[in-house]
Amino acid sequence: xxxxxxxxxxxxxxxxxxxxxxxxxxxxxxxxxxxxxxxxxxxxxxxxxxxxxxxxxxxxxxxxxxxxxxxxxxxxxxxxxxxxxxxxxxxxxxxxxxxxxxxxxxxxxxxxxxxxxxxxxxxxxxxxxxxxxxxxxxxxxxxxxxxxxxxxxxxxxxxxxxxxxxxxxxxxxxxxxxxxxxxxxxxxxxxxxxxxxxxxxxxxxxxxxxxxxxx
Numbered sequence: 001x002x003x004x005x006x007x008x009x010x011x012x013x014x015x016x017x018x019x020x021x022x023x024x025x026x027x028x029x030x031x032x033x034x035x036x037x038x039x040x041x042x043x044x045x046x047x048x049x050x051x052x053x054x055x056x057x058x059x060x061x062x063x064x065x066x067x068x069x070x071x072x073x074x075x076x077x078x079x080x081x082x083x084x085x086x087x088x089x090x091x092x093x094x095x096x097x098x099x100x101x102x103x104x105x106x107x108x109x110x111x112x113x114x115x116x117x118x119x120x121x122x123x124x125x126x127x128x129x130x131x132x133x134x135x136x137x138x139x140x141x142x143x144x145x146x147x148x149x150x151x152x153x154x155x156x157x158x159x160x161x162x163x164x165x166x167x168x169x170x171x172x173x174x175x176x177x178x179x180x181x182x183x184x185x186x187x188x189x190x191x192x193x194x195x196x197x198x199x200x201x202x203x204x205x206x207x208x209x210x211x212x213x214x215x
Contacts, residue, residue, distance in 0.1 A: 005076060006204040007062045009195040013084070013100045015063055016077035021102035080203065084190075087197055091117040092190035095183060098147040111143045118179070138165040142176050146183060 006012035065073045084096050094113035101107045118139060119127050130137050138161050145156040155164075158176065162169040198204045 004202050004204050005064055006198075008204050008207045009191050009198055010207070011062050012080050012198055012204045013096065013191075013194070016080035017097075017100040018102055019074055019077040020081060020106075076203075080198075083194060083197060088190050088193060092186055092193070095186040096190050096194075098143070099187060107147065111140070111147060114143055114183075115139055118182070135164055138162075138167055138172055138175065139179075141165070142172075142179050145176070146180065 006015060065076075068076065084093050088096065090113060094110040094117065097110035098107055098114060101110065115130065116127075119130055119137075122130075130139065141156060141161040141164070145161070148154065148156065150156075155161075158169055158172050161167070162172045165172075195204070195206065199206050
């Protein structure tokens with residue numbers, strides 16, 4: 001890496017939302033102090049040199065925060081997250097936050113926004129019923145099924161969702177496929193917009209799989 005902070009837009013978003021879930025402490029201060037002391041030590045044996053090398057570690061090929069303090073790093077990640085809210089449509093922003101956020105409350109708010117987006121064409125009474133009782137419709141469960149890490153017994157299998165919502169499993173499977181297609185389109189458009197912004201601002205590089213498709 002030669003100046004950009006992140007390898008690509010996916011790394012930028014994953015890192016920035018992960019940073020938001022971590023405590024704001026300088027966890028590397030002790031390691032940096034050890035490196036400084038070790039490098040000043042008059043002992044220069046092969047074993048000592050190998051230990052210092054392991055302590056310093058290998059440069060990352062995904063992220064480059066060299067020269068930034070912990071607070072500066074967090075500030076850069078906060079700017080990435082803010083760009084999601086400022087530069088994308090509400091549905092696109094909700095899709096990105098639901099996909100990348102590590103914070104339960106933030107992810108829940110994003111899923112709520114997607115429920116509102118996908119139910120916007122319904123009559124007002126139907127929207128109110130869905131908001132009052134998430135189990136009245138499989139939309140909530142299908143969204144959580146996509147955006148939560150899959151865990152055994154999480155209650156989000158198609159069979160369990162169908163049983164809770166009195167929906168046939170085959171009809172639910174077809175709806176899940178359509179919803180996934182719509183969400184993939186939202187995510188794809190959102191990532192493309194953010195990538196153009198971040199590449200222009202030298203936050204990240206263009207994704208390798210886009211080189212062949214760019215004019």
